[in-house]
Amino acid sequence: MIPVTTQMALLRLAAAFVLAPLLFGVINRTQALFAGRKGPPLLQMYFDIAKLMRKGTVISRTTTWVFRLGPIVGLSCVATGCLLVPFAGLPAPISFPGDFVVLVALLALMRFFTVSAALDTGSSFEGMGASREVQFSALAEPALLVSFAVLARQTSALSLSEMFGQVSVIFWQQAAPSFILVLAALFIVFLAENARIPFDDPNTHLELTMVHEVMVLDHGGPDLGFILYGSALKMWILGALIVNIVIPIHEISVWPDIFLFIVGMLLLAVAVGVVESVMARLRLLHVPQLLVGAVGLAILALMLMLGA
Amino acid sequence: MMTFFLSSVSLLMATGLAALFSRKGSLIAVAGCILAAILGLIPVLASLFTSAAFTLRIGWNVPFGAFSLEIDPLSAFFLLPVFLLSPLAALYGQAYLQNQGGHAKSWFFWNSLVASMAVLVAARNAVLFLVAWEIMSLCSFFLVVCEHRHAESRRAGWIYLVSTHLGTAFIVALFLLLGNSAHSFDFNEFIRSGIVSSPAATLLFFLSVVGFGTKAGFVPFHVWLPEAHPAAPSHVSALMSGVMIKMGIYGLVRTLTFFNAYPFSWAAVLIAVGALSGILGVLFAIAQHDVKRLLAYHSVENIGIITLGLGTGLLGTSLQLPFVAVIGFAGGLLHVLNHAVFKSLLFLGAGAVALRAGPRDMDRLGGLLKRMPRTGIAFFIGAAAIAGVPPLNGFVSELLIFYAGFDGIVAGSVPVVAATVAAVAALGLIGGLAVACFTKVFGIVFLGEPRSREAEQAHEADALMTVPMLVLASLCGIIALASPLILRVFKGILPGLTHLSAAECSFRLDRAAHTLEGFLAAAAAVIVMATALVWARRRLLSGRSQTVVVTWDCGYVKPSASMQYTSSSFAQPLVDLFGSILRTHKHLEAPAGHFPSIGSMRTHTADIFRRLLFDPLFAAVQHALIMGHFLQHGRIHLYVLYIALTLLILLAVKLQ
Amino acid sequence: MAFPMDSLLVCVVLIDLALLAVNRLVTLVRIAALQGVLIGGLSLYVGGADAASILTATASLVLKGIVFPFMLMRAMREASINREVEPYIGLNLSIIFGLALLALSLWLGFKLPLPVAAASTLIVPVALFTILAGLFLIVGRLKALTQIVGYLVLENGIYTFSLAISHQSSWIVELGILLDVFVAVFIMGVITYQINREFDHIDTNQLSDLKD
Structure with missing residues (x-):
């Protein structure tokens, strides 16, 4: 018999796998609301993925196995990431000290394969996107790690489950300024890693200006479906890091916890939609500045925590 | 256990010598390298898995020297890459050099390099350590200039030789100071003498960081690496970068064990x-x-x-x-x-x-x-x-x-x-x-x-x-x-x-x-x-259309690889x-005119430490040494005179 | 730990960092003004309810929040200055320098002996950092206008510092400093305008040629 906690953990995991694409629907709806449009249906991402899964593929003759492996490894990485990140208060299925480093490394593995797959096509556009992607992520990685350092220091915990298990109202009262700064840093990393405005415009159709979307120009059919679903899961994971800090809930009871958490995720998506509606894309030259700023915010949070 | 180790080292030296004199020498040397690695791995693995230390002391007629060897787990850990990689790289190198026209004699230096690294890691006496260190540096120098017909290789070789000896100077100073305080050049005596942290200890630490760091490639002493590695044949680069620079790390770690705190x-x-x-x-x-x-x-x-x-x-x-x-x-x-x-x-x-x-x-x-x-x-x-x-x-x-x-x-x-x-x-x-x-x-x-x-x-x-x-x-x-x-x-x-x-x-x-x-x-x-x-x-894809076309190129008519x-x-x-x-x-030639035909861009990144630190430093040293130029005439009898004078003066000072 | 006060102080630090990172002159002036307002608000929060401290705080609020930005904007408009900040030291590097300065001021701030206990442990380090950030703006940027802003930020820092020991110092001193800065900004604004009219630019680098 499966113990109750495992059942609940599986339930939360299922929620992640099912609900992740919904975030994109909420973002698009928010944007549409701002622009006074009706917008695509909330479930558009599901329709897209389902349709792609039913299609054949068109592949460049330049490509090799690296190209075909790219989307597959990418999706496996973020799916494994879902096993590492705790949702709604319960410990994650795989939890050990230092698991957040593995999470960061899984994102790096995903990037390694996505970028290699992009270069495999020999297209200059995809090379351009790949080159930008590695630059931005190289700066986002220290920001993420220093943010984890702040959380670890404050909670005296070395695994994500323990960390988020201890973020409580009391912690918020003790070190609110630090937490706000870390949240800001994480939000910047969230936007950068998920290729959202102000870092990247997922809706543009000009190859020269894109970062993430341009890397997957040559993928089609199920491959593109994997990529879309992978990016949804990635957004869910990184979003969960933020929501877990903002809503310090544990074990009020199971269903309200899950409900609150999902509401939090949807609100985060609304926030992304608002940012995208009121901001323009940054000039590419200024993107590193914002990311260096994120590292700065995280370091500042740590300094305040040590000082206080 | 040490018998295995000794026979491994002697096998390396013997087959290395064979490479110098025999026509089939390279094959013998490679085979010897592989066999020696297998022999050498036996004590290494034994020490690693049982945490045991095997020792061997042989008398040696060198002042302050002793042929004192020990394989403890730390040595064994650093011997592991030596014996693991050298046979693989040697196999590869055999095929690689065949395509490059032989260089059979280089196998003497290869085997000596492997042997010297093995002895270096096992050495428990500062003199033995330094001898092995020097053989290692010289052999690797000869391997770097293996393709000595290229001026680039020779230049890289000189840069390597100079920097490695600068590093060695610091290591010699380190061991002299250590030996002075322990009244022995035995590593175990260094440990026993119990160096506590003090300004003197910090000096020792500094010497070891600079000395061993030059071999390992710490910034800013790394300048020889980007010159020497590209110049050497690939299997030599593999051995040097994979194993030899780790000897610097080994030296640093071994030195750390001498300190109490x-x-x-x-x-x-x-x-x-x-x-x-x-x-x-x-x-x-x-x-x-x-x-x-x-x-x-x-x-x-x-x-x-x-x-x-x-x-x-x-x-x-x-x-x-x-x-x-x-x-x-x-x-x-x-x-x-x-x-x-x-x-x-x-x-x-x-x-x-x-x-x-x-x-x-x-x-x-x-x-x-x-x-x-x-x-x-x-x-x-x-x-x-x-x-x-x-x-x-x-x-x-x-x-x-x-x-x-x-x-x-x-x-x-x-x-x-x-x-x-x-x-x-x-x-x-x-x-x-x-x-x-x-x-x-x-x-x-x-x-x-x-x-x-x-x-x-x-x-x-x-x-x-x-x-x-x-x-x-x-x-x-x-x-x-x-x-x-x-x-x-x-x-x-x-x-x-x-x-x-x-x-x-x-x-x-x-x-x-x-x-x-x-x-x-x-x-x-x-x-x-x-x-x-x-x-x-x-x-999913079975039975569906899988078209293979050109890469999406935004509608260009004739995509080319240069794009x-x-x-x-x-x-x-x-x-x-x-x-x-x-x-x-950046050297940029921008395309110009309405129908631009030629445009090019080249970038070149020189090492800032070499350009801003070492080049001026060596220029200054050279400038200072030029003053001694008047002593040099290129006539043999004058040089004999210098030697005779030096000996006489030394004798006089000693007898005074 | 006084939560609202610390949050205000953290905002001041963030503004300092933003000042180092920002690329547009207009934004620079605006955030400097925001910082003035924040610090004015802070002094209202910390200071007593007596007329003197309310007067000082209000004066600083009005001057730094409204008058100075207005004057600087006017100078900028009339001198039709290029909108970019033109740093000597790159913006990314400035942020890193800023963090190093912050670490330094945190360290100094906790070491520094104070005659009386400050209202918050953060107040002295933040004041020091603001002073250093102001100095950095003066040293690391090209234009006369950024140097005025740097000077303003410097004053913000000094003002924050005085808050730490507000019970001791007299409000007359506060007003005196404020008046000084007012005159300084006024004169510099005018001079910027004049320099620009004479030389068609306000690059301080080229002004140094005048010494020959």
Whole structure:
């Protein structure tokens, strides 16, 4: 018999796998609301993925196995990431000290394969996107790690489950300024890693200006479906890091916890939609500045925590 | 056990000599190298698994010298890469040099190099250590200038020779001071004399960091690496970068065991040196176009990571944070082995590419994965391993260093947190940049379309060359898989460094093993899911249309290979971002007119330390020495006169 | 730990960092003004309810929040200055320098002995950092206008510092400093305008040629 906690953990995991694409629907709806449009249906991402899964593929003759492996490894990485990140208060299925480093490394593995797959096509556009992607992520990685350092220091915990298990109202009262700064840093990393405005415009159709979307120009059919679903899961994971800090809930009871958490995720998506509606894309030259700023915010949070 | 070791060393020397005199010498030497490695691995593995130490002392008629050898777990750990990589690289080198026209005599230096490194690591006497050190430096010099007909090789050789001897000078000073205070040149006496931390000890530490750091490639003493590695034949670069520069790390670690306690400042120095070497190494690597030069800079980066690990360990020891100490050292030392494996793999791969495709300039390569599939897959695994992505070995050691760092952040006082956060942030930045760098290398060299005729006509290397690469590639995976087991060997090594008992060490190592098991579970999840998805994709696509066309090119009529992104363009955002450090020179000929035909851009990134630190320094030294020029006439009888005068004066002084 | 006060102080630090990172002159002036307002608000929060401290705080609020930005904007408009900041030291590097300065001031701030206990442990380090950030703006930027802003930020820092020991110092001193700065900004604004009219630019680098 499966113990109750495992059942609940599986339930939360299922929620992640099912609900992740919904975030994109909420973002698009928010944007549409701002622009006074009706917008695509909330479930558009599901329709897209389902349709792609039913299609054949068109592949460049330049490509090799690296190209075909790219989307597959990418999706496996973020799916494994879902096993590492705790949702709604319960410990994650795989939890050990230092698991957040593995999470960061899984994102790096995903990037390694996505970028290699992009270069495999020999297209200059995809090379351009790949080159930008590695630059931005190289700066986002220290920001993420220093943010984890702040959380670890404050909670005296070395695994994500323990960390988020201890973020409580009391912690918020003790070190609110630090937490706000870390949240800001994480939000910047969230936007950068998920290729959202102000870092990247997922809706543009000009190859020269894109970062993430341009890397997957040559993928089609199920491959593109994997990529879309992978990016949804990635957004869910990184979003969960933020929501877990903002809503310090544990074990009020199971269903309200899950409900609150999902509401939090949807609100985060609304926030992304608002940012995208009121901001323009940054000039590419200024993107590193914002990311260096994120590292700065995280370091500042740590300094305040040590000082206080 | 020491019989195995001695016979291994003598076999190396004997077969090496055979290479000098016999026509089939190279075959004998390679066979000898392989056999010697097998013999040598016996005591090494025995020591590692039982934590035992095997000793041997033979009388030796050298003042202060003694032929005193010992294989303890620390020595055994550093002997492991020596005996693991030298036979693989030798097999490869045999085939490689065959294509380059022989150089049979170089095998004498190769075997002597391997033997000297083995003796160096086992030596327990400072004089013996220095003799082995010097033989190692000279043999590697001769191997670097193997292709001495190229002026470039000769120049690189001189730079190497000068810098390695500058380093040796510091090491000699170090051992003289140590010997002076211990009244013996025996390493065990150094330990027994119990050097406590004091200004004198700090001087010793400084000497060892500079002396051994020159061999290891700490910034700013790394300037010889990017010259020597590209000039040497690939299997020699593999051995030098994979194994020989680790002798510098070994020297540093061995010196650390002589001290009773470490002040906090030493740890801070090592972390700073590690962060600097790591970040600058990878930055300069990104800006390079020559694959081997790029790999040489990556050695600097990885030495930086190792030093970050050692620095973190030192920090834990100095401030009584046992967990940080144990895991930091373990991570740093494990990275020694890991780097040896993947760096030699990458150098061998780069050699295969140079041999079969021609140009070393990345911007003239491309599309090699289809033409050299086995080399390509081995290089891909090596690139992923060095970039530090799971599930390969490069990530395992980085994970340990991260773990130690985060533990310091959680448990330490304010200075500890400052140091460990610096280490963690530096390691994060290095990791991100390494991914950028190695997606660039693999993507530009092996993927896309060939950018030159030579690359287009490339074909797979001989089996003798690809098999060692594939073995090394599988080692990258095996070490990662076996990492929780490998951690156990450290319980014999770490007590000497952390001043903790073996039980205390193994308790902490078990905690780290728990983390590694968690990581392996995550890695297994990735692999299972990826396999499932491959299967799912095949099922989904069966019976559907799978069209193969040209790459989407935005509607150009005639796409050509020269339109692809090159290594310079791929690196440009990062090079520009760090422009104030790299100071890349750009030569731009912009296309002009209404129908532009010619336009070109070249970038060149010179080493700032060489240009701004060493060139002026050596110019000044040369200027000073020019004053002694009047003594030099080129006439033999004058020189005999100088010698006679010197002897007379010395005699007079002595008899006074 | 006084939560609202610390949050205000953290905002001041963030503004300092933003000042180092920002690329547009207009934004620079605006955030400097925001910082003035924040610090004015802070002094209202910390200071007593007596007329003197309310007067000082209000004066500083009005001057730094409204008058100075207005004057600087006017000077900028009339001198039709290029909108970019033109740093000597790159913006990314400035942020890193800023963090180093912050670490330094945190360290100094906790070491520094104070005659009386400050209202918050953060107040002295933040004041020091603001002073250093102002100095950095003066040293690391090219234009006369950024130097005025740097001077303003410097004054913000000094003002914050005085808050730490507000019970001791007289409000007359506060007003005196404020008046000084007012005159300084006024004169510099006018001079900027004049320099521009004479030389068609306000690059301080080229002004140094005048010494020959």
